Structure formats: C-alpha cells, structure tokens
Amino acid sequence: MAHQFATRATLSCVMAFLLAISATAQTMNADRTWTFSYRPATDVDKVVLETSFGGKEKMQKTADGAWTYTTPDTLASDMYTYRFIIGKRNVLDPLNAQVVRDIDDTLNYFFVPGPLAALYQEQRVAHGKVEQLWYPSSFDADMKQRRLSVYTPAEYAQNSQKRYPVLYLLHGTGGDEVAWLDMGRLAQIMDNMIASGKAKPMIVVMPNGIADLDAAPGQSPYMQGKASHMNMSSWMGRTEAAFPKEVMPFIEKNYRTITDKPHRAIAGLSMGGMHTMAISANNPDLFDYVGLFSPQAISPLTDKNIRRIKRVTKVDSKIRGFANKVASFIQGTPTDVTEQTMDIDIYADMEGKLQKQFAQSPRLYYIAIGKKDPLLTFVNSFRKKVSAAGGTYLYKETDGGHSWDNWRRYLIDFLPRIF
Amino acid sequence: MAHQFATRATLSCVMAFLLAISATAQTMNADRTWTFSYRPATDVDKVVLETSFGGKEKMQKTADGAWTYTTPDTLASDMYTYRFIIGKRNVLDPLNAQVVRDIDDTLNYFFVPGPLAALYQEQRVAHGKVEQLWYPSSFDADMKQRRLSVYTPAEYAQNSQKRYPVLYLLHGTGGDEVAWLDMGRLAQIMDNMIASGKAKPMIVVMPNGIADLDAAPGQSPYMQGKASHMNMSSWMGRTEAAFPKEVMPFIEKNYRTITDKPHRAIAGLSMGGMHTMAISANNPDLFDYVGLFSPQAISPLTDKNIRRIKRVTKVDSKIRGFANKVASFIQGTPTDVTEQTMDIDIYADMEGKLQKQFAQSPRLYYIAIGKKDPLLTFVNSFRKKVSAAGGTYLYKETDGGHSWDNWRRYLIDFLPRIF
Numbered sequence: 087m088a089h090q091f092a093t094r095a096t097l098s099c100v101m102a103f104l105l106a107i108s109a110t111a112q113t114m115n116a117d118r119t120w121t122f123s124y125r126p127a128t129d130v131d132k133v134v135l136e137t138s139f140g141g142k143e144k145m146q147k148t149a150d151g152a153w154t155y156t157t158p159d160t161l162a163s164d165m166y167t168y169r170f171i172i173g174k175r176n177v178l179d180p181l182n183a184q185v186v187r188d189i190d191d192t193l194n195y196f197f198v199p200g201p202l203a204a205l206y207q208e209q210r211v212a213h214g215k216v217e218q219l220w221y222p223s224s225f226d227a228d229m230k231q232r233r234l235s236v237y238t239p240a241e242y243a244q245n246s247q248k249r250y251p252v253l254y255l256l257h258g259t260g261g262d263e264v265a266w267l268d269m270g271r272l273a274q275i276m277d278n279m280i281a282s283g284k285a286k287p288m289i290v291v292m293p294n295g296i297a298d299l300d301a302a303p304g305q306s307p308y309m310q311g312k313a314s315h316m317n318m319s320s321w322m323g324r325t326e327a328a329f330p331k332e333v334m335p336f337i338e339k340n341y342r343t344i345t346d347k348p349h350r351a352i353a354g355l356s357m358g359g360m361h362t363m364a365i366s367a368n369n370p371d372l373f374d375y376v377g378l379f380s381p382q383a384i385s386p387l388t389d390k391n392i393r394r395i396k397r398v399t400k401v402d403s404k405i406r407g408f409a410n411k412v413a414s415f416i417q418g419t420p421t422d423v424t425e426q427t428m429d430i431d432i433y434a435d436m437e438g439k440l441q442k443q444f445a446q447s448p449r450l451y452y453i454a455i456g457k458k459d460p461l462l463t464f465v466n467s468f469r470k471k472v473s474a475a476g477g478t479y480l481y482k483e484t485d486g487g488h489s490w491d492n493w494r495r496y497l498i499d500f501l502p503r504i505f
Numbered sequence: 506m507a508h509q510f511a512t513r514a515t516l517s518c519v520m521a522f523l524l525a526i527s528a529t530a531q532t533m534n535a536d537r538t539w540t541f542s543y544r545p546a547t548d549v550d551k552v553v554l555e556t557s558f559g560g561k562e563k564m565q566k567t568a569d570g571a572w573t574y575t576t577p578d579t580l581a582s583d584m585y586t587y588r589f590i591i592g593k594r595n596v597l598d599p600l601n602a603q604v605v606r607d608i609d610d611t612l613n614y615f616f617v618p619g620p621l622a623a624l625y626q627e628q629r630v631a632h633g634k635v636e637q638l639w640y641p642s643s644f645d646a647d648m649k650q651r652r653l654s655v656y657t658p659a660e661y662a663q664n665s666q667k668r669y670p671v672l673y674l675l676h677g678t679g680g681d682e683v684a685w686l687d688m689g690r691l692a693q694i695m696d697n698m699i700a701s702g703k704a705k706p707m708i709v710v711m712p713n714g715i716a717d718l719d720a721a722p723g724q725s726p727y728m729q730g731k732a733s734h735m736n737m738s739s740w741m742g743r744t745e746a747a748f749p750k751e752v753m754p755f756i757e758k759n760y761r762t763i764t765d766k767p768h769r770a771i772a773g774l775s776m777g778g779m780h781t782m783a784i785s786a787n788n789p790d791l792f793d794y795v796g797l798f799s800p801q802a803i804s805p806l807t808d809k810n811i812r813r814i815k816r817v818t819k820v821d822s823k824i825r826g827f828a829n830k831v832a833s834f835i836q837g838t839p840t841d842v843t844e845q846t847m848d849i850d851i852y853a854d855m856e857g858k859l860q861k862q863f864a865q866s867p868r869l870y871y872i873a874i875g876k877k878d879p880l881l882t883f884v885n886s887f888r889k890k891v892s893a894a895g896g897t898y899l900y901k902e903t904d905g906g907h908s909w910d911n912w913r914r915y916l917i918d919f920l921p922r923i924f
Contacts, residue, residue, distance in 0.1 A: 128592045173547045175596045183609045183722040190602045192611060195723075208719075208726050213639040213650055219662075220632040231632055243759060268723075300627075303602040304614075304687075307627050340662060 111181040112168075112196050118160040120198070124170050124179065125152040134171040138491065139164070142171070163200020164491055165271065167193040186268050187303075188490070189260035204278070205498060206271040211281035212240030216273050218263065218305075221336035225328040226297065229308075233294055233301035234333065235263045236341065237273055239280050239287040249342045251349035251505040252289045253375075254333070255497075256358030259382075262302035263294040269490045275497060285501040288351075289341055293333045295354075295361055297324040323432035326364040330372065348449070351504045353377030355493045356461075363468075364432050370443040375504040377452040379496040380459055380488050383468040440475035450503055451479040454496040458487035530600040531587075531615050537579040539617070543589050543598065544571040553590040557910065558583070561590070582619020583910055584690065586612040605687050606722075607909070608679035623697070624917060625690040630700035631659030635692050637682065637724075640755035644747040645716065648727075652713055652720035653752065654682045655760065656692055658699050658706040668761045670924040671708045672794075673752070674916075675773030675780050678801075681721035682713040688909045694916060704920040707770075708760055712752045714773075714780055716743040742851035745783040749791065767868070770923045772796030774912045775880075782887075783851050789862040794923040796871040798915040799878050799907050802887040859894035869922055870898040873915040877906035 113121050122135050124145060133145040133153040139161060145153035167186065170177045178185060179194045186195050197203035215238045220231040242250065255272065257265040266272040272290060279285035300306050338345050352373045354362040359381025366376045444451075451472070455465045472479050482499065486492050532540050541554050543564065552564040552572040558580060564572035586605065589596045597604060598613040605614050616622035634657045639650040661669065674691070676684040685691040691709060698704035719725050757764050771792045773781040778800025785795045863870075870891070874884045891898050901918065905911050 126592055126594060130592055172592065172594065173545055173549055175545060175591065175599075177594045177596060178611055180594075185606060185611050186723065187604060192597055192604050208724065210649060213652075215636055215638040217634055217636045219634040230629060233632075304605065305627065 111179045111194075114198075115156070119157045120161055121154055121156045122168065123152050123154045124177075126172065130172050132172070135168060136171055136176075137168040138166050138489065145170075161198045163198050163202040163204075165195055165197050165203060165206045165494070167195045167490075169193050188269050189265075190303075202495075206274050206494065208274055209278055209281070211277050213277050214239045214273060214280070215243065216267060220301075221293075221332060223300075223328065223332050225324055225332070226300075229300045231300065232332075233263050233305055235267055235292040236337070237267075237276055237290040237292075238341070239276065239289070241287050242289070242342070247342075249344045250287060250289050251351070252291060252337060252341070252343045253351040253353065253501075253504065254291045254293070254329075256295050256352070256354030256361050257292070258354075258356030258358050261355075261358070262296065262299070263292050264302050266290075266292045270494060270497065272497075275494065275501075279498070279501055286505040288505060289337070289343060291333065291337050293329070295325045295358060297322060323364070326361050326368070326432045329361070329365050330369050334372075347371060347374045347446075349374075349505060351375035351377070353379060353452070353497070353500060354381070355379040355496075356488065357382050359383065364436075366448070367436060367439040367443045368432055370439070370446050374449040375452075376448055376450065377496070377500045378454070378465075379493050379500075380455045380461060381453070381465060381468070382461060383464040437471060437475055440472060440477060444472075444475055444477035451477060452482070452500055452503070453479050454482040454484065454492070454499070456484050456486040456488065456492050458485075461488060530598045530613075533617075534575070538576045539580055540573055540575040541587065542571050542573045543596075545591065549591050551591070554587060555590055555595075556587040557585050557908065564589075580617045582617050582621040582623075584614055584616050584622060584625045584913070586614045586909075588612050607688050608684075609722075621914075625693050625913065627693055628697055628700070630696050632696050633658045633692060633699070634662065635686060639720075640751060642719075642747065642751050644743055644751070645719075648719045650719065651751075652682050652724055654686055654711040655756070656686075656695055656709040656711075657760070658695065658708070660706050661708070661761070666761075668763045669706060669708050670768035670770070671710060671756060671760070671762045672770040672772065672920075672923065673710045673712070673748075675714055675771070675777030676711065677773075677775030677777055680774075680777070681715065681718070682711050683721050685709075685711045689913060689916065691916075694913065694920075698917070698920055705924045707924060708756070708762060710752065710756050712748070714744045714777060716741060742783070745780050745787070745851045748780070748784050749788050753791075766790060766793045768793075768924060770794035770796070772798060772871070772916070772919060773800070774798040774915075775907065776801050778802065783855075785867070786855060786858040786862045787851055789858070789865045793868045794871075795867055795869065796915070796919045797873070797884075798912050798919075799874045799880060800872070800884060800887070801880060802883040856890060856894055859891060859896060863891075863894055863896035870896060871901070871919055871922065872898050873901040873903065873911070873918070875903050875905040875907065875911050877904075880907060 111123055113123075115121055122137075122145070124133055124135075126133065133147075134142050135145050135155045136142045140157065143155050145155040147153050167188065168179070169192075170179065176191070178192065182194045182196065184195050186193055197207055217236045217238070218233060219236070220233050223229055223232045239250070241248075255266050255270075257263070272292070276285065276288075276290060280287050294301055299308050337343060343349070350373045352362050352366055353376070354360075356379070359378040360383055362376060362378055363381060363383065366373045453465065453469065453472075455462055459465075469479070469481065480503075482496070484492055484495065530542055532542075534540055541564070543552055543554075545552065552566075553561050554564050554574045555561045559576065562574050564574040566572050586607065587598070588611075589598065595610070597611065601613045601615065603614050605612055616626055636655045636657070637652060638655070639652050642648055642651045658669070660667075674685050674689075676682070691711070695704065695707075695709060699706050713720055718727050756762060762768070769792045771781050771785055772795070773779075775798070778797040779802055781795060781797055782800060782802065785792045872884065872888065872891075874881055878884075888898070888900065899922075901915070903911055903914065
C-alpha cells in the first residue's frame with residue numbers, strides 16, 4: 087500500500103513532468119495522409135489499429151520498435167475515434183489524453199482540421215453553459231429522480247428576462263444523458279453554430295432515456311459493477327410515456343422556455359429516434375420540429391418485431407457474425423418483458439396517431455439515415471407509414487451507416503431548420 | 506468504411522444486447538475478501554492487476570482460462586480504482602462500465618459498500634446541480650475564456666432569493682475543472698453531506714488552474730493531440746494572481762453568493778493546496794476558511810526549490826527509479842521559465858504575507874497530509890513558517906500518501922468545519 091501510494095504520488099503530482107514531454111500518436115503527413123504509431127513497452131506479435139474511419143488495420147513494426155499504420159488516403163475533416171488492439175483486448179493510446187466513452191467502449195479521439203472539425207472544437211466564440219441535474223420522476227417505483235443534461239446558450243445568462251425555444255435531444259440504446267455532449271460534441275456545435283448565426287440561440291435538453299437506469303455510469307447507484315448500461319427497458323414505452331409528464335414540465339418550470347409548439351423541437355438518434363417518433367405522435371400538439379436520426383423505427387419488442395430484427399441481422403452479411411448470438415439473446419428476452427414493464431399504448435395505433443400529428447402540420451418532420459445502416463429497411467417501411475398518414479417529411483439519405491459521424495452531421499443539418 | 510460502420514452499428518445500437526448479459530469483474534467473497542477476474546481473448550503469459558489499494562499484483566491463471574486475484578484481506582469501504590496490465594500496457598476491464606480519468610490515466614473504479622462509499626455514491630437524497638461554464642479571462646493573451654465547474658446545492662433552485670456561502674476547490678498539477686467531480690466525487694459528497702446536515706448548503710466552484718490550458722482534455726483546443734495536460738505553467742504564480750481578479754468576480758456576479766470573508770472558503774489538493782496557500786496569503790481579507798490538502802507548499806520553480814525537489818526524490822528509496830529522469834527534466838525546465846511567464850510577486854515575502862493573513866484571524870487554517878506523502882517534508886517546513894507567522898492551524902496527519910482516497914477524506918473532514 088505504501089509503495090503504491092509513494093509511486094503514484096511521484097507519478098501523479100510532484101515529479102512526473104517527464105510525461106509532459108509531448109508527442110502525438112496521430113500525425114498528418116506532408117501528403118495529408120495520417121500515420122498512427124504505437125510503441126508497446128514489451129514485445130508483442132501484432133498490433134491492430136481500429137478506427138471510426140477504416141475498421142481494423144494491422145500495424146507494421148518499424149526498425150525502432152514502434153508499430154505504425156499510414157492511411158492510404160487523406161482523411162476528410164471530422165472527429166474520429168480509434169484504439170489499439172493487442173491480443174484482442176483494447177488498449178488506449180498513451181500519447182493522447184483525449185478519451186471518450188461511446189456506450190461502454192472507451193476510445194481515443196482526434197480531429198482532422200477543416201470546416202467540420204472546426205464545428206466540433208472550441209473556438210473563440212461565446213460559450214454556453216452545460217448543466218447536469220436531476221428531475222423528479224415516478225414511473226419507476228425505485229427511482230425518484232433521474233438525471234439530465236441541459237445546454238443553455240451563452241446569451242441566456244446575460245438576458246435574464248428573455249425566453250428561449252427548446253430542443254429535446256435523445257440518445258440511443260446504451261446511451262445516456264451525456265452521450266450527445268461527449269460523442270455528439272453538442273456544446274461545441276451549439277456554441278459555434280449560434281455564434282455564426284446558423285442556429286438560433288436555444289436551450290437543448292438531453293434526458294436519460296433508459297427506463298431502468300436513472301443516470302450515466304458512475305452517476306447511478308444502479309450501475310454499480312455492471313458491464314453495460316445497454317438495457318432493453320427503454321424499448322417498452324415507459325420512457326416515452328413519462329417524457330411529457332416529467333421531463334417537459336420540469337424544464338418549462340426551471341428554465342426560461344417559450345412553451346408553445348412553434349418553439350419546441352424534439353430529435354433523437356437510433357432508439358432516441360424511435361422515442362422521438364412515439365413522443366411526438368402521441369402528443370401531436372407539442373412539437374413543431376421533429377428529427378429522426380437513423381431511427382430504429384421498430385418497437386416495442388413484440389414477437390413480430392423480434393422476428394424482423396432477426397431477419398435483418400441475418401441478411402446482412404457484414405454482421406452475420408453477430409446474428410446467432412443476438413438472435414439467441416433476443417429469443418430469451420421476452421421472458422423479461424411483461425405487460426407490467428411495457429407501456430404498449432404508446433405504440434398502439436401508430437397510423438392513427440401519425441394521421442393526427444400530420445393533421446396539425448408540424449413545420450418540419452425530418453428523417454435521416456445512412457445507406458449502409460442496417461435500420462434502413464425499417465426506415466423505408468416507416469416512411470411509407472408517414473406518407474400513408476398524409477405526412478410530408480424531409481428525407482436525407484447519406485453515405486455511411488449507424489454511427490456518430492452521421493448523427494453529428496444530421497444535427498448540423500437539422501439545427502438551421504428549427505425555430 | 507462500410508464494413509466498419511455496419512459492424513459498429515450492430516455493436517453499438519441495434520443488436521448488441523448480448524453485451525448486456527451482465528457480469529462483474531470484482532466480486533466480494535463470503536469472507537469479505539475481493540476477487541478480481543479477467544479473461545483475455547487470446548493467450549497471454551501474464552496479467553497484472555494494479556489497484557489503488559494494493560499496488561501491482563500478479564494474477565493467477567485458472568483452469569477455465571480466466572485470470573484471478575483475491576485480496577489477502579477484506580477491503581475497507583471506499584472508492585477504489587484498478588486496471589489490468591498486459592505486456593506493460595494498461596487494459597480496461599470489459600466487465601465494468603465505470604471508468605474515470607485521473608490526470609492522463611484512464612482507470613476502472615468500484616465501491617466497497619459501507620459508510621465511506623455511501624458518501625461517494627448517489628443516495629435517495631435531493632441532488633444538486635453541476636455546471637460547466639466559461640468565464641472571461643485575460644491573463645493569457647491567447648485565451649479569452651477559461652472553463653470552470655460549479656456545484657449548486659439542491660435547494661439553490663428552490664430558494665430564488667437566498668444567498669449561499671462559496672467554497673473554491675482547487676485541483677492538482679495535471680488536474681482540471683472536472684477532477685474534483687470525477688475522482689473527487691464532489692457532487693455526491695455534497696449531496697449526501699448536505700442531506701445529513703453534516704455540511705451547510707453551499708456553492709462549490711472548481712476552476713481550471715492550469716495557466717497554459719483553458720479547459721480539460723477534449724474541451725480545449727489547446728489540448729489537441731497532446732499526451733498530457735500536466736503543465737509547469739501553473740507553478741508560476743499566474744493562476745494564483747488571476748484568481749481574485751477573474752474567478753471570484755465572475756462567480757459573485759453570476760451566482761447568489763454571500764460576498765464576505767465569513768462566507769468564503771478556499772481549499773485545494775497538492776498544487777491546488779499551494780495555490781490555496783498563495784491566494785489566501787496574498788488576499789488576507791478574503792477567506793475565513795483555508796484548506797491545504799497534501800499541499801506542494803513549494804513554488805515557484807526557483808533554483809533553490811528545484812534543488813529541494815531533487816533532494817527529496819533522491820532520498821526516497823521508493824521513488825529512486827524516477828529520480829534521474831525527473832532531475833534531468835527539471836534541470837532543463839528553467840530555460841522555459843522566464844520572468845515574463847512568472848508572477849514571482851505572488852510568492853515573494855510569504856512570511857510577511859502569512860503574518861498579515863493570521864493577523865486577521867481566519868476561522869480555520871486546515872492542513873492535512875499522509876504519512877507516506879513525499880511532500881511531508883515540505884509541509885513540515887511550511888508548518889514552521891505558519892507558526893513563525895503567528896498562525897494557528899488545524900493539522901491532520903493520516904495514513905497513506907498523495908492520493909485521491911486521502912483527498913476525498915480530507916474534504917469530508919473539512920466540510921463540517923466551514924460556514
């Protein structure tokens with residue numbers, strides 16, 4: 087114990103300035119390709135680089151003992167995540183202090199300079215405030231409070247009488263109230279787009295949408311010792327049913343919001359897109375702006391929906407490796423799903439609800455999805471449903487798949503269109 | 506690219522419920538010892554467990570391919586960090602979603618249940634709000650804003666006229682504005698101690714004290730690509746000089762504070778303890794409560810101080826391994842230290858300043874340090890200085906060393922004594 091403390095002391099605080107001798111693991115070359123390098127402390131047979139832009143690549147051992155990988159091409163301006171893999175276990179880059187959690191993965195990230203990355207990084211503009219706080223909740227008997235994040239624009243503090251429109255921004259399965267802030271770079275995007283006039287000053291509210299959890303890992307006693315905070319509970323309608331009763335009144339009471347339909351937007355990614363769809367359809371008078379980013383568009387976990395999910399995972403050759411495990415897991419799941427834990431009404435008669443929603447002419451119903459997204463098939467069915475309900479929607483089909491680079495881009499595309 | 510996206514999509518969002526099949530890597534046994542287990546995906550020769558309670562331990566390979574380590578004794582209730590080491594590189598526990606950054610290390614953590622851990626975990630009490638925001642700054646020509654964290658107690662939002670005392674809480678070298686929240690469990694400690702009446706409702710302000718950085722990794726454009734945010738710049742007096750001119754006026758303008766000496770406290774750990782000492786001594790009329798937690802008590806980096814630091818690292822056999830590297834690094838450092846980047850006045854005539862500070866009888870001058878802390882020798886000298894200046898102080902010498910378990914405990918000990 088003493089030894090440990092003394093060593094950590096030295097390393098942590100007094101003397102470890104040697105760590106400050108800076109180096110970077112990702113370097114842009116003269117031809118604008120990027121070279122990643124990693125130097126294991128002991129001999130290893132193989133080092134793999136896994137990135138958000140190129141999958142898994144074997145690194146090459148160099149004469150001086152470092153392993154390197156150079157991209158075959160330049161990288162477009164963006165935020166990218168990566169990690170090293172040794173013996174199939176993930177290793178963070180000791181030369182990059184920028185680490186982000188994506189669901190239950192911990193990844194390094196970096197920015198390739200350019201117009202897109204500039205939106206994701208702090209610029210010399212006025213910065214808004216980010217808050218984490220708890221609101222009273224009663225839909226789960228055990229949890230009396232749930233945590234949410236709120237972004238208020240820089241000018242909010244200066245204009246103590248002014249009221250603002252609100253965007254409710256929802257995360258995906260396994261996400262939480264900080265997902266849009268961490269992987270989504272929400273605060274930076276808002277600061278930069280508000281400063282340039284591309285987005286109106288607005289409040290952005292990011293609740294935790296996992297019904298059986300109240301907060302992100304480390305902030306919730308329900309997370310202790312758990313491997314994952316991915317949780318089927320949020321496909322059951324309870325989060326969606328509670329949203330207008332709990333989240334919205336709390337926000338409208340505690341923030342200077344404009345509380346009418348033209349000044350409320352809701353958007354979400356993946357499962358959050360499904361929640362967005364359900365919440366807005368069940369409450370057709372609440373939101374004038376609705377954004378579905380790569381929405382799951384399939385819920386709750388009825389037998390029929392489970393069969394559809396299984397079918398899609400099987401037809402996609404890229405993900406066949408997962409299919410059996412997933413199928414067998416899903417097969418076992420409905421035993422946990424009782425009527426008691428579901429709020430089926432939320433998803434009942436969706437056609438009729440969509441009709442009512444579109445009869446009230448929301449100003450924007452926005453759907454975006456990547457061409458490679460396995461959910462594309464569900465989104466295509468859903469778009470037909472929207473049309474059948476007399477709805478008009480703005481549709482954006484992009485490159486790429488079910489990933490944060492797209493979700494950040496959809497947000498950037500969505501923001502100038504609201505309020 | 507497509508392959509990566511499809512794979513990530515599956516893993517991240519649509520189907521990866523298999524990850525939710527929960528297991529834990531740390532398990533309390535019937536005899537209240539703890540067993541850690543790790544299952545590498547491929548054969549490895551050796552797995553080491555590094556923890557905050559016991560240093561490095563070789564794990565044992567079991568018949569079924571998992572590696573385990575069982576503590577020889579029970580563990581006291583606390584928050585503990587750990588990680589696995591394979592081939593000298595650190596690997597996070599895939600069975601524990603609780604991950605925390607400590608300076609530039611990323612570590613897993615868990616709680617051993619009991620009274621101390623209960624203070625560090627969310628309980629069913631009213632939760633305060635945590636905010637991150639930016640204040641205007643001018644002491645660095647390049648940085649016009651710097652980021653800080655603010656905790657406001659749960660009742661702050663309910664009592665819109667009530668004003669509150671403020672604790673300014675400073676981090677160590679390499680820390681930042683989120684260190685006390687993440688490793689320090691500040692929000693949980695405040696919620697729990699306020700709820701039990703052990704601490705008065707108060708505002709807690711956690712600025713970033715690194716002079717050459719404006720914000721934590723990922724929140725600062727100055728961090729891009731850097732291995733570390735440890736930085737000598739904060740030993741030069743600039744942070745301390747700017748504090749009463751920039752941080753305090755911003756807080757007192759934007760929060761409902763009580764702006765007199767009896768309602769202001771300042772405390773800090775390690776380098777933050779040094780800053781606390783300097784700020785309170787240079788501004789003897791500002792703070793009635795001063796807390797130095799394992800303070801460095803040595804600054805700025807004059808030749809004399811550098812010699813003292815080198816001497817201490819050499820006499821401590823536990824850290825001899827670092828001494829040469831550190832010494833040679835420090836040797837090179839003063840070339841970067843020019844009068845321009847220092848505010849020597851802050852540390853000039855400290856004896857005279859302490860005399861003036863104690864002449865104004867602060868209600869509490871609190872010093873705490875661990876018996877194994879390499880800084881103990883500096884603290885002993887500093888205590889003599891305080892006595893020579895006519896000061897009285899509350900002194901707490903504890904087990905352990907220069908580590909977060911002590912800093913959390915010092916905070917818990919300090920809080921009931923202020924306001």
